[in-house]
Amino acid sequence: xxxxxxxxxxxxxxxxxxxxxxxxxxxxxxxxxxxxxxxxxxxxxxxxxxxxxxxxxxxxxxxxxxxx
Numbered sequence: 001x002x003x004x005x006x007x008x009x010x011x012x013x014x015x016x017x018x019x020x021x022x023x024x025x026x027x028x029x030x031x032x033x034x035x036x037x038x039x040x041x042x043x044x045x046x047x048x049x050x051x052x053x054x055x056x057x058x059x060x061x062x063x064x065x066x067x068x
Contacts, residue, residue: 003057004028006035010050010067012043019057028054029063036065043067 001021008014022028032054040047046067054063 002028002059004031005055005057006032007053007055008039008046008050009053009064010046012046012050025056025061028056029065032063032065036067039067 003019005016005019051064
């Protein structure tokens with residue numbers, strides 16, 4: 001299991017200091033997509049100008065998922 005962090009960057013910036021454990025990158029990526037969809041529904045002002053940045057503690061890779 002790896003520890004993944006879900007930061008927000010753009011019009012709304014937030015740093016995830018705790019992270020969550022997931023079995024693999026794909027499950028964490030799906031969680032990041034759900035978070036982006038939920039933010040788009042709950043906070044329409046973030047659509048098109050904020051993204052969820054998914055990182056893993058022990059890797060340099062990152063994924064950016066737009067809030068749309």
